[in-house]
Amino acid sequence: MSIINAPRGVRDILPDESWKWEYLFKVTRDTARDFGYREIHLPVFEHTELFSRGVGETTDVVEKEMYTFEDRAGRSLTLRPELSASMVRSYLENRMDKWHQPAKLWSAGPMFRYERPQKGRYRQFWQIDFEAIGSQDPYVDVESIALSLEIFRRLGLSKLEVVVNSVGCPVCRPVHREALQDFLRPRLGDLCETCQGRFDRNPLRILDCKNPACRDITDEAPDTISCLCADCSEHFSSVRLGLDRIGAVVSIDKRLVRGLDYYTKTAYEVLSGDLGAQNAVCGGGRYDNLAESIGGPHTPGVGFAAGVERIVLTMEDQGCNFGEPPVLDVYVVSAEPSSRDESVALLYEIRKAGIAADIDYTGRSFKAQFKTAGGSGASFACVMGPDEIASGSVTVKNLGTGEQQQIARAELPRLLAELRSAKAGNQEGDLL
RNA sequence: GUGGGCGUAGCUCAAUUGGUUAGAGCGCUGGACUGUGGCUCCAGAGGUUGGGGGUUCAAUUCCCCUCGCUCACCCCA
Incomplete structure (x- = not known):
């Protein structure tokens, strides 16, 4: 009889590594406090509908990556693949709209996605997650981005690239969608197979396809920014201006669309060159319609999640300091x-x-x-x-x-x- | 789900065109030093060569299957 190994895609964080995580969490906790975010502990599983409705039925996460199971009473439950939906659920359930707005919360813990593991990608992986719910002020977007950058700065990370975009809202998105489809329709046959499938279901995602042929075609395609409605356009300028004022160095990436349906207006990512193909160490944005999609009243929100394993990997590659490992006296x-x-x-x-x-x-x-x-x-x-x-x-x-x-x-x-x-x-x- | 690469001691790796007892360094344990670690020296333990099947007088080496790891596509943290 052979010994039982850990399931595929999960791993043990042994003492030689765990102390580094401890350091990361300490920096995270301190920075959260400095920015006025309070910690919240959320359940690891939720009703499946929270994610299918919140994250979006057609997203990869919901379509093929969820760990879904039935409990003994026949309820369909899912191990959380991300944290924003749970955060908003908790906000609504606990009537945080009665608190001073926005409710600024952070949390850390394991997420679960059924994917083929590779460098920086696991089936159980940890995220630190920050959300500010209940305000549409562009300065909250700015603060969210600034907070993630401050954590990385304190951790000693450099050479990170920050990309920002605006993906619009339910008013301007259909306009862009139509413009994009009109543009692509004549050359539909030249797109890669997956993009042809995206054309009707989610044309926005064609913009960030890595296939060279698709990129050539979409180089001249209408981007989301050019189709923004007055409200979104103004919001985006304010965010850019705000980032400027606080000295945050970011670049605009018109191809950045993000894979989760709930994003509106601001979307951003922090990229590391030390991670191979999985180069995103942090991703976030605004999600003004998430609360409604899970049955609540319209509630604006903005936040981000960063991957703990990827941060540690990048820190190791960059020779960052982790403080001192615990030793006996x-x-x-x-x-x-x-x-x-x-x-x-x-x-x-x-x-x-x-x-x-x-x-x-x-x-x-x-x-x-x-x-x-x-x-x-x-x-x-x-x-x-x-x-x-x-x-x-x-x-x-x-x-x-x-x-x-x-x-x-x-x-x-x-x-x-x-x-x-x-x-x-x-x-x-x-x-x- | 689809490809590529790789599986030999706890770890990092050797082993001639297939060739007989599968080695080394580090680590571990003990000793040299019977109340003193690090340096040095000596000794020892530890392997179904991932698993199964096949070819062969003979397989760590060649072939097939399987499992695992890994990188990439996809997507994202």
Whole structure:
């Protein structure tokens, strides 16, 4: 019988990597606070209709990527493929329209999409997600973009490309759709197969096809910006102006359309060159009709989601700093089996003082315990043996310098206090 | 769903036109040093060569199937 492996497309985040995630979440949390976003925890599964209606029936996500299952009562549920729909659902359900508007919320957690895995793409992947619901002010769009850029800046990422576009609204979209179809109709036969299929269902997506032939054809095609209604046009100028004012460097990409149906007006992406084909590390935009599509009143909103795995990959490629991995402060070494009970007592005394400490549980030799101590990254080894027990002392060795001294057990609290303050100040104390 | 590449020790990789006991480095364990880690030296453990079938006197090597990983298309985080 062979061992059971993890299912395809999922992976374990082992300790050597998880501390980097911790750093990313800390930066995220701090930045969220600085921008006035509050954290919300949302369920990992929802009613299937939330996504099919919210995200859009004809999107790839809904058509072929959802993890959908029936629960024991026959309800159709789906593991969330994204977070905006849940955010808006929670906004409506919890009457956040009665809060001060917009409600600014953020969340982090795993999303699920059934796709062939490849670099930077997994079936379970983490996103950090920020949404501002209840305002149509262009400055909220600006803030959303600025917030994502600030997180990346604080993480030390550079060489990121920010692309922005406006995809219009229900007023101007049909106008553009028709103009686009009129333009493409004579050359329909020259488009790639998938684009021919898109022509009736979702012609907008033909604009971001990567097929060279399609690109040639669409180079001169009418873009969304040229067809914007007065309202959307003004909104888009305000967003661009606002981005200018806060010094955000972005470029306009007329081909950017995004794959989810709910986007209106502003759409944007942040791209990384270090990710291979999956180059989007962050995507977002405005979705003024999402609330209505899931049964609520008209409620404007804007937000973005960023992929945690992709951010970490990019940070690693760019040699970014992740802070310090967690290490032990003290490793307790028992000189002889007879002194083990006293060693364990010492271990808990140290831990109680808030110092990270560990001990050997495999019955290794004195020498081998020291080897473990050295490899553990601990700053100090505390030795407890017959001599120490007899004299009521403990031997403390600085594993960095090799110096050691035997101190009275009564002095240990003072030493631990020093250790703790050195830890808090994150600097070398005068220890030994 | 469709293509390409790759599966040998915990990790990174060797192994002649197919050739007999599948090796090395790192890591791990023990020892040299019986109360002291890192450096050095010595020793040891650890492999159904992803799995199954076929060709052959002989398969890690060639063929087929299958599973897995990976990259790309598609789409996106």
